[in-house]
Amino acid sequence: MPNALVRRPSPRLAEGLVTHIERKPVDADLAVRQWHQYVDTLAQHGWIPVEVPPIDECPDGVFIEDTMVVYGDLAVIARAGANERRPEAAAAEQAVRDQGYRIAHVTEPGTFDGGDILKVGKTVYVGLGGRTNAEGIRQLTEALGSLGADVRAVPVQKVLHLKSAVTALPDGTVIGYEPLVDDPTAFDPFRAVPEEAGSHVVLLGEDRLLMAASAPKSAELFTQWGYTPVVVDISEFEKIEGCVTCLSVRLR
Numbered sequence: 001m002p003n004a005l006v007r008r009p010s011p012r013l014a015e016g017l018v019t020h021i022e023r024k025p026v027d028a029d030l031a032v033r034q035w036h037q038y039v040d041t042l043a044q045h046g047w048i049p050v051e052v053p054p055i056d057e058c059p060d061g062v063f064i065e066d067t068m069v070v071y072g073d074l075a076v077i078a079r080a081g082a083n084e085r086r087p088e089a090a091a092a093e094q095a096v097r098d099q100g101y102r103i104a105h106v107t108e109p110g111t112f113d114g115g116d117i118l119k120v121g122k123t124v125y126v127g128l129g130g131r132t133n134a135e136g137i138r139q140l141t142e143a144l145g146s147l148g149a150d151v152r153a154v155p156v157q158k159v160l161h162l163k164s165a166v167t168a169l170p171d172g173t174v175i176g177y178e179p180l181v182d183d184p185t186a187f188d189p190f191r192a193v194p195e196e197a198g199s200h201v202v203l204l205g206e207d208r209l210l211m212a213a214s215a216p217k218s219a220e221l222f223t224q225w226g227y228t229p230v231v232v233d234i235s236e237f238e239k240i241e242g243c244v245t246c247l248s249v250r251l252r
């Protein structure tokens, strides 16, 4: 069974960064319950959760996806686009090393956040314009290109991360809520969904899509398209621009 790295939320979660939305109060206790439900759901669908030591001094530490990208047997460790998130990477690096991955780093002046990376087969889309800079993409292209990946930079201006705007279905179709996708033509094929949170799916295996409860119309659409939505409530993480992808690193 595949493993998924997760990290429990900091008691300071409510202080997490917000960039594109208005700050709202976060219920930290509810967030912990939602996190447990998220982790249990992964486990019920065949993923073994591997807990990375918590980092309570970093409010956004729960968004472990941002600390790395894994491709083949390589984990490239992020240099976060936000200074205050940089301490999050060290323990995540140790955890993925313990899983047997080779390690590479993006180094200064490069930056990237894992949330800016969408893998679709050998194509690796990288969002440029927010937390990930051109030098970060150059270094990623070097690291992943040597493993056969086709790394493509795509613009991200309207949302925090590329995966705030788009993710992909099991057949490789990229999905997104069009008003928030900078350039839908960058993705082929692309299909629109009716809600922002409907853009975010985690592939659980076969036809199952982990997604947020805040996107019921998109869930209906996915069912019509032949998929099985598996729904979790992550309202407290959404208040600080998190989504279902951010809360784990899936090691396939």
Ligand SMILES: CN(C)C(=N)NCCC[C@H](N)C(=O)O
Pocket: 016, 017, 018, 019, 060, 063, 065, 066, 082, 085, 114, 115, 116, 160, 161, 162, 163, 164, 240, 241, 242, 243, 245, 246
């Ligand atoms: C795909 N997404 C959205 C992510 N991988 N990460 C979300 C990080 C949110 C955090 N408050 C921040 O601003 O960094």
